[in-house]
Amino acid sequence: MTASSATATVLQAREGLRARTGGPQEDGPKLLEHVLGWTLVVLLAMLVTQTGLM
Template identity: 60%
Template sequence: MSESAMNSSARAATSTAEVAEYVRSRTGGPKDDGPKILEHLAGWTLVVVVAMLVTQLGLL
């Protein structure tokens, strides 16, 4: 393979990787600046509900 063909394929691989990273990073997920207290309350509520379920079923 000639040097120009190798450089061309390396540029294509780099640009493809950059495009894939850009597309992957813009998924529309939750923002980082949201209310953290709501997340914590929901998490602890889930922990308590699972603990109550395990206790009631006698799994522990």
């Protein structure tokens, strides 16, 4: 292994470690998100109809 290939390997390893940004996880609470989302939709629809915007 040459010095340049070792440097490239170290840089690739560092990039691999920094690849994740701490975003949302894949196995999050999907049911809770759906329930809260639909609740927001229903509340918005009720607000629109009560104020006579539609």
